[in-house]
Amino acid sequence: MTERRQAISVPLAVAKVTGSVRALPPESVPVEQAYGRILAENLYADADIPSFDRSAFDGYALAAKDTESACPDRPLEFEIVERIAAGQVGTKAVGPFQAVQIMTGAPLPPGCDAVVMREWTQEYVREGKAWVVLKRAMRVRDNVSLRGEEAKQGDLLVGKGTVIHPGIAAVLASLGMTEAKIGRRPVVGVMATGSELLQPGEPVRPGRIRNSNAAMLAAQIERAGGECRYYGQVPDELEPHLATYRRMLAECDLIVSTGGVSVGDYDLMPRVYATLGAALLFDKVTMRPGSVTTAAQLDGKLLLGLSGNPSACYVGFELFARPAIRLMQGAEAPFAPLIEGELLADYPKPNPFTRFVRARIVYRDGKVGGVPVGFDKSSSLTSLAEANGFIVLPGGSRGYKSGDRVKLMLVDDRDGAEWPWGDDGDG
Amino acid sequence: MTERRQAISVPLAVAKVTGSVRALPPESVPVEQAYGRILAENLYADADIPSFDRSAFDGYALAAKDTESACPDRPLEFEIVERIAAGQVGTKAVGPFQAVQIMTGAPLPPGCDAVVMREWTQEYVREGKAWVVLKRAMRVRDNVSLRGEEAKQGDLLVGKGTVIHPGIAAVLASLGMTEAKIGRRPVVGVMATGSELLQPGEPVRPGRIRNSNAAMLAAQIERAGGECRYYGQVPDELEPHLATYRRMLAECDLIVSTGGVSVGDYDLMPRVYATLGAALLFDKVTMRPGSVTTAAQLDGKLLLGLSGNPSACYVGFELFARPAIRLMQGAEAPFAPLIEGELLADYPKPNPFTRFVRARIVYRDGKVGGVPVGFDKSSSLTSLAEANGFIVLPGGSRGYKSGDRVKLMLVDDRDGAEWPWGDDGDG
Numbered sequence: 001m002t003e004r005r006q007a008i009s010v011p012l013a014v015a016k017v018t019g020s021v022r023a024l025p026p027e028s029v030p031v032e033q034a035y036g037r038i039l040a041e042n043l044y045a046d047a048d049i050p051s052f053d054r055s056a057f058d059g060y061a062l063a064a065k066d067t068e069s070a071c072p073d074r075p076l077e078f079e080i081v082e083r084i085a086a087g088q089v090g091t092k093a094v095g096p097f098q099a100v101q102i103m104t105g106a107p108l109p110p111g112c113d114a115v116v117m118r119e120w121t122q123e124y125v126r127e128g129k130a131w132v133v134l135k136r137a138m139r140v141r142d143n144v145s146l147r148g149e150e151a152k153q154g155d156l157l158v159g160k161g162t163v164i165h166p167g168i169a170a171v172l173a174s175l176g177m178t179e180a181k182i183g184r185r186p187v188v189g190v191m192a193t194g195s196e197l198l199q200p201g202e203p204v205r206p207g208r209i210r211n212s213n214a215a216m217l218a219a220q221i222e223r224a225g226g227e228c229r230y231y232g233q234v235p236d237e238l239e240p241h242l243a244t245y246r247r248m249l250a251e252c253d254l255i256v257s258t259g260g261v262s263v264g265d266y267d268l269m270p271r272v273y274a275t276l277g278a279a280l281l282f283d284k285v286t287m288r289p290g291s292v293t294t295a296a297q298l299d300g301k302l303l304l305g306l307s308g309n310p311s312a313c314y315v316g317f318e319l320f321a322r323p324a325i326r327l328m329q330g331a332e333a334p335f336a337p338l339i340e341g342e343l344l345a346d347y348p349k350p351n352p353f354t355r356f357v358r359a360r361i362v363y364r365d366g367k368v369g370g371v372p373v374g375f376d377k378s379s380s381l382t383s384l385a386e387a388n389g390f391i392v393l394p395g396g397s398r399g400y401k402s403g404d405r406v407k408l409m410l411v412d413d414r415d416g417a418e419w420p421w422g423d424d425g426d427g
Numbered sequence: 428m429t430e431r432r433q434a435i436s437v438p439l440a441v442a443k444v445t446g447s448v449r450a451l452p453p454e455s456v457p458v459e460q461a462y463g464r465i466l467a468e469n470l471y472a473d474a475d476i477p478s479f480d481r482s483a484f485d486g487y488a489l490a491a492k493d494t495e496s497a498c499p500d501r502p503l504e505f506e507i508v509e510r511i512a513a514g515q516v517g518t519k520a521v522g523p524f525q526a527v528q529i530m531t532g533a534p535l536p537p538g539c540d541a542v543v544m545r546e547w548t549q550e551y552v553r554e555g556k557a558w559v560v561l562k563r564a565m566r567v568r569d570n571v572s573l574r575g576e577e578a579k580q581g582d583l584l585v586g587k588g589t590v591i592h593p594g595i596a597a598v599l600a601s602l603g604m605t606e607a608k609i610g611r612r613p614v615v616g617v618m619a620t621g622s623e624l625l626q627p628g629e630p631v632r633p634g635r636i637r638n639s640n641a642a643m644l645a646a647q648i649e650r651a652g653g654e655c656r657y658y659g660q661v662p663d664e665l666e667p668h669l670a671t672y673r674r675m676l677a678e679c680d681l682i683v684s685t686g687g688v689s690v691g692d693y694d695l696m697p698r699v700y701a702t703l704g705a706a707l708l709f710d711k712v713t714m715r716p717g718s719v720t721t722a723a724q725l726d727g728k729l730l731l732g733l734s735g736n737p738s739a740c741y742v743g744f745e746l747f748a749r750p751a752i753r754l755m756q757g758a759e760a761p762f763a764p765l766i767e768g769e770l771l772a773d774y775p776k777p778n779p780f781t782r783f784v785r786a787r788i789v790y791r792d793g794k795v796g797g798v799p800v801g802f803d804k805s806s807s808l809t810s811l812a813e814a815n816g817f818i819v820l821p822g823g824s825r826g827y828k829s830g831d832r833v834k835l836m837l838v839d840d841r842d843g844a845e846w847p848w849g850d851d852g853d854g
Contacts, residue, residue, distance in 0.1 A: 032642050032646075035645070035646035035649040036650075047631055050636075085623075087622035088623075105623055107633050166650065167741070167811030167812045167813070169646040170741075173638065173642035196512075196532055204474055206479050206516050206534050207514055207533060212598070215597060215600035216593045218460075219591070309531065309532075314597075340792055340793045341790070363764070363768070367795070368793060368794070381594075414839050414841075
C-alpha cells in the first residue's frame with residue numbers, strides 16, 4: 001500500500017534541487033568552440049577599448065577648428081598630405097588646412113581631432129597636389145572613437161557565469177584569448193522505467209507504448225547544456241533498477257529517470273532510493289502535470305525521478321533538471337525566464353495545484369502572450385511538438401479567462417534568468 | 428577611385444540572398460542526436476494516438492452508469508476483480524458494481540467507460556474480497572484518453588522544415604523512428620581580411636586591432652546551424668584573396684568574408700569578385716551599420732562580403748547569412764523573428780538608412796521592449812556582449828522617442844520565422 005506523500009510548492013522544490021548541486025570544475029576550450037558554454041571567469045579589459053583614438057569612418061582626418069567657416073556656399077579646400085590604410089600608422093602631422101585620408105579604424109594622425117566622412121566630400125588634383133573639398137563645419141571628435149571610450153583598462157567586460165553567445169566570443173577574441181575557461185558540461189544519466197514501454201522496433205500493441213521520453217530528454221539535456229548518457233529501459237523491478245542506478249552513480253554527474261513514480265502499488269522509486277540510501281528531497285510537488293516528481297541526493301549527486309507521462313516528464317525536467325545542469329556548469333542565471341504575459345485561452349476549471357500549460361509564446365502589438373497548444377492532457381505528446389513555453393497558472397479556487405495576466409515560462413531561452421519565483425517560498 | 432554604388436533596401440537585399448540558395452541534400456542522424464537540426468520530411472501518425480482507450484490516471488476503471496447514485500452521504504461499493512499494471516492487459520470483463528484497479532496509461536478493460544482517480548476513493552478488504560468505495564458519480568469518459576483523440580492515423584504531426592526541439596524528438600521516437608531525416612549543415616568558409624588585424628598572440632600596437640570577427644562569426648554560424656571552417660587572416664592584396672577564395676569555393680557551401688568592403692581606395696572585394704567572375708547581387712544596402720555589405724554568386728554558391736567592423740559584421744551575418752544557412756538546411760522559417768515592441772530609449776537623430784541598434788530584449792508588464800546596450804558605434808564590440816537582439820529603426824526624416832512602437836529582431840530565437848519584412852519590397 002502507498003504511504004501518504006507530503007506535497008511541497010514548486011518554488012520550494014526548485015530551491016531544494018538547486019541547493020543540492022554545485023558547479024563542476026572548469027575546463028578550457030578553444031574560443032571558436034565556446035559558443036553556448038558558460039564562462040568560468042570574469043573578463044576584464046586588458047587595455048583601453050579602443051586602445052588608440054581612431055577613425056569611425058572612411059574619410060579625411062583634419063583639425064576641426066580649420067573647418068569653422070565651411071558651408072555649401074563657401075566650401076573649404078584641404079591639401080591631402082598622406083593616405084593611411086587601416087593597419088598603418090601615419091607618418092606626417094597635418095598643418096593648417098591639411099588633411100590625411102584615413103580608413104575606418106585607423107589611428108588619428110597628430111594634429112587631427114575630427115574625421116569628415118568620405119561621402120560628404122569631393123577630391124580632385126590641382127597643380128600636382130591632391131585636394132579635398134568640404135562644405136560643412138566639423139566639431140572636435142566628430143566621427144572619432146576616442147581611446148578608452150568603450151571601456152578602460154581593467155573594466156569588467158563580461159561576468160563569470162554568463163552564457164557565451166557570439167558577442168561574448170568576440171570579446172574573448174578581442175582580449176587575445178585563444179582558449180576560454182568554461183564550466184564543464186555535466187554528464188546526465190537517463191534511465192526509462194515502465195513495463196508498458198515497447199523496445200525500439202517492437203510493433204505497437206494494446207497496453208504498450210513507445211518510449212518517447214528518452215529521445216525527448218536527450219534533446220532537453222542538450223538544450224540545457226548537459227551531455228546525455230542513456231542507460232536504456234529497465235523493467236519495473238527492484239534489482240535491475242538498483243544495478244542501473246549503481247552504474248549511473250559511478251559514471252554520471254546527475255541522474256534522471258522517467259517513469260516508476262506514480263502513486264500506485266507498482267511505484268518503485270521510493271524503494272529504489274531507500275535501498276540505495278539516498279536522502280529524499282521531496283516526492284510530491286503541488287503542480288500539474290508532474291505532481292509525483294521525486295528528487296533525492298546520494299554521494300553528493302542529485303537523482304531526479306520524473307513522471308513517465310511525456311508532458312509531466314517535460315515539465316519536471318525544465319523546472320528541476322535544467323537549472324541543476326546550468327548551475328553545474330557555473331551559470332549565474334540558470335533558470336528559464338518567467339515573464340508576465342497574456343493568457344490567450346479560457347481555463348475555467350480551478351486547480352488546487354499550479355498548472356503548467358504547454359503553450360506557444362506569441363507576440364502581438366507589442367504584447368507577449370501564451371496560446372495553449374494542442375491537446376492538454378499530461379499524456380499528450382503531439383502538443384509538445386508545438387510548445388516553446390509554458391503558461392503558469394497558480395493553483396487556487398478560481399479559474400482563468402482569456403486576457404488574464406499570467407506568468408509565461410520561456411523554455412527556449414538561451415541566456416537564462418536569475419531566481420524567477422519571487423521570495424514567496426510557497427508561491 | 429571608387430565607383431558609385433547603388434544601395435538597395437534591406438528586404439530586397441535579403442530576398443536576393445535567400446533567392447540564391449537552395450536546400451542541401453538531406454542526411455540521417457540518430458533521433459537522440461537530432462536536437463536543433465531541421466526536419467527534412469513530414470511526420471505522419473503511423474497509428475491513432477493513443478492507439479487504444481487508456482486510463483489518464485492511477486485509479487479504478489468501472490462503468491459510469493453504476494456510479495449514478497454515489498454521493499458523500501450514500502457511498503457505493505465496487506468489488507475489485509483485477510489489478511492491471513501499466514504494460515499489462517486485463518483478462519476480466521467487469522460486471523455490475525465491479526471495478527478493475529488500473530494504472531495511468533493502461534488500456535481500459537471491457538465493460539468499463541470511466542476511471543475514478545485513486546485519490547477520490549478508499550479501498551478495504553471484507554469477507555476475503557477487496558472493495559473500493561466511491562462517493563461521487565462519474566460520467567462516461569471521465570479520466571479516459573480515447574483512442575485517436577490526439578491524432579488519427581495518417582494525420583500530419585510535424586511538417587518538413589521544422590527545427591527539431593525536444594517535443595519533436597519525442598514525436599519522432601513515438602513513431603518508432605530511430606533515425607531522423609534532416610537537412611545537412613552547410614559548411615561555411617570564413618576568411619578575415621584587413622592589414623590592421625593582429626595575428627593571434629601578437630601584442631596590441633597603434634593602428635592594429637585583434638581579430639574578433641572570426642570567433643564571433645564561428646559562434647554565429649554555430650547558432651544558425653552551420654559548420655564553420657576558418658581560412659585565416661588574408662592580407663589586403665588581390666592574389667592571396669583569389670587563392671583563398673578558390674580553396675573556399677572548392678571546400679565550402681557558403682563563403683563569408685569580413686573586412687575589405689569599405690568604400691575607400693583599399694577596397695578589395697569588388698576586384699576579387701570581378702576576377703573570379705562572380706555575379707554581384709548587391710554591394711550596398713540602405714542600412715546602418717553594414718551599408719557596404721556585398722553579396723555575389725559563383726558556381727551556385729553564395730559569397731557574402733561583410734564589413735570588418737564588429738557590429739556591422741554581426742548585423743550583416745544575422746540579416747543575410749543566417750537565413751541562407753537555415754534555407755540550405757531546408758528550414759521553412761529561416762528568418763529571425765521581427766516582432767513589434769517598445770523602443771526604450773530616445774533616438775532623436777534621423778537617419779536616411781534603416782538603423783539596427785544592438786539591444787537587449789526585455790519583458791515588462793506583459794509588454795516587450797528593446798533597450799539599446801552599451802555603446803552604439805559600429806566599431807563597438809563590448810556592446811555586443813550584452814545584446815540579444817536589434818531594434819530596427821526605419822530610415823527617414825524623423826528621429827525616434829522612448830515609447831515609440833518599433834520592430835525588434837530576435838536573433839537568439841531557435842524556431843525561426845517566415846518572411847518577416849512585409850510585402851513592401853523596399854520596406
